[in-house]
Amino acid sequence: MAQTVKFTIDGKQVTSTEGTTVLEAALSAGIFIPNLCFHPDLEPYGGCRMCIVEIQGMRGMPTSCTIKVAEGMIVKTFGPEIDKTRRDALQLLLANHPTDCLACVKNQRCELQKVAAYMGVTERTMQRTARPQAVDESNPFFKLDRNYCILCARCTRTCNEITCVNAIDLVSRGDETRVSLFQDQQFMESICRSCGECVARCPVGALVSKNTVIPSSEVLTTCCYCAVGCSMYLGVRDGKIVSVRGNSEGKSNKGKLCVKGRFGIAEFVTHPDRLTSPLVKGENGQVQASWDDALQIVADRFKTYSPDEIAVVASARTTNEDVYAVQKLARAVLGTNNVDNCARL
């Protein structure tokens, strides 16, 4: 067990565990410190300088996302100097950022907006400096609009630390810094596996899903594809699935998803090819039938076979309850042990 550590933030006693950063400890104690490049899944980075604080006995204003808590530490999260430094850093970001929030898919969900609002920044004080930057729309599921990018490196760190694919990186220095793929390729030409983990962590409208619809409700469920069993929220709106989001509490996936789970569900579920009526084979092939008729035909025919003449194949894709019911039908009603699934396949 990690040791507990007692210290104070803005005069308040806070208890945390060894190894926690000052920022995380503050946030979980209900004390907000603005931050942008911090993400709980990623290693401390200290890039945006939004989270600076003063710590007694330490020189300057360290970034609270990179400092670990220590016994007896005295932290101050506000003050005129802190405020000025944060504002200057924020103004620099804003000078490079488009102003058309209303036209951005991240409007209202953007972390840059939230930080600006928290700091009471309502206008730019610096000259707009940005030059138009390349937009990569090659991937069918998401796009990268570098004009919105605040260079927080959450996406590139995700690709390095979480998925270990290393398809994207921050290249060049200074004004030329940008999110880039190997040899300036587009996503579709690159080694990117399209998992969308970077999209899920981008704080602004730079890496976004192409089909963004905000759901009216979310339902916690489990992915239907592979046996990792990723825990996920399906977003629903107007009777359709419109979004998928990994559940960070999920024990098998801890919030992560792959391309199939994240982008491959909504479209097949309500695809126009779905079977919508039972079909019964007649002289002219399969024709639509009512449920009642179809079930009656099945029941009547099943009755005519002896246990050795009938076999049941359950599905390794349906639920446990579905499978239980069908093996019970086989054994208790059809009287046969001829039941199997595609486990071997």
Next chain:
Amino acid sequence: MAGLATQFGSGAMTNSIGDFKDSACLLSIGANTTEAHPVIGFEMKQAVKRGAKLIVINPRKVGLVRHADLWLRPKSGTNVPLIMAMCRVILENGWHDEAFMAARCENLEAFKESLEQYDLESVSRITGVPAEDIKAAACMYAKNTPAAISYAMGICEFSHGTDGVMAVGNLAMLTGNIGKPGAGVNPLRGQNNVQGACDMGALPTTYPGYQSVTDPVSQAKFALAWGKTSGLKPGITLSEMFDAACDGRIKAMYIIGENPMLSDPNLAHIEKALRSLDFLVVQDIFQTETTALAHVVLPGASFAEKDGTFTNTERRVQRVRKAIEPVSGSRPDWLVTCQIAQKMGAQGFDYKGPYDIMNEINRLSPSWGGITYERLDACGSLQWPCPTVEHPGTPILHTHVFTRGRGKFMPLDYFPPFEMPDDEFPFLLDTGRALFHYHTGTMTRRVGGLNRFMNEEKLQINPADAQNLDIRDGDMLSIASRRGKVTARAKITDVTPAGTVYMTFHFRETPSNLLTSPGRDVVTATPEYKACAVKVEKVKVEKLKSGGEG
């Protein structure tokens, strides 16, 4: 997973996905984890980043190879001698865990004796893996504990796949890598609920909770609970069902959510079987090659339209929740099944919902006794065995004793795959999965974006073979085995070793299982998807005669 059940008493993954982070060494055998289980792939690569050693054993240059400390590339179907040779090296060098073997295992002498045939020189010849590499792998695995083995279909889908699994079990027991965090033997299952389907008794030999159908006590228990049940004779397996349909012994089949007309080996045989049936009922969410042959097709509801649970590869039971109403006209599978039963006059199928079914499972399947919806809703998931509502679930199996008591070392002999390449069919065909599609593609091929990544089958062929046959990337090829022929474009890549070609089974236009072998595992009847002999030829493009010429 018959192999592990024999040795340990349970065929399931011994440890949990989250355990890989505690491993000092990861040994991946016959798995393409970054494609088939992407999120487990993330977990493994992160462990490597933090310093764990990674050994990959795979004829294919799979995604994990890039991250591996050691890559062994054995010839297809030679896992048994390779792993047994590693065991022998470990014993000879005294790298084994004597205390664990003495306290927890049995049958060591017979096992040791069978190791005699696996000297490095012969095994190196059979497998094509240099002797030093075998030795290095044995050393790395034995000396970095805890070490976790994971494997997938690349070990099971051979005619002696069960032996491959048991070789792995031997290796883990020898080094004491069982029953502790970060260790274990971890089969990565394919489809989302394969584990659950087996747990629920969709097997010819077991009732729910692996209670044997041949045991009169189980039979009496279920007869009492259900009013009536099946006999003591085990049923027939999936492959045997198709054989029996062909020769008229099986007259009717009820198939749910499966498309054997694309997924099963030796398709011509499957088609004959299904066409021979007197009565075929197929329940699915889309029309498939299999529903097309049905006398009655019943539209099921998708996972997003019903309540229930799935069990993932680490025995973790998690809720499935209804997000939207079933698409008009479709019904949840459990309901359809129960309505058939009720129309047949059966009692005990009047469940109000999946919740009621789970209550019955809790009562009748001891290892699921404590897995209730209330608990799942409260804590998210539970890993079986979880016998009571107080039980926290079991992240690691066999911690103090093996499920069967003592772990059993198995002496093993080497048998080559059922069908080996020859002069007429000089290539070995391997089949598997790709990241962007799933199974027979009924779902993923209806997702436009996924098709942009991969919209047709390609035959992967090694550059050396391509050069010999004068094949260029994108050339149309015909691939033929003793059973059938398909066409596909060439993709030249060193991912596949020389002498072996590779295809998926996701594409109906290129049904690779027309080619695959009738060979099956001698114990589990698992089809030998991973090896069949084929020949590859360029399709000659006939000169188009256009009206203006000649």
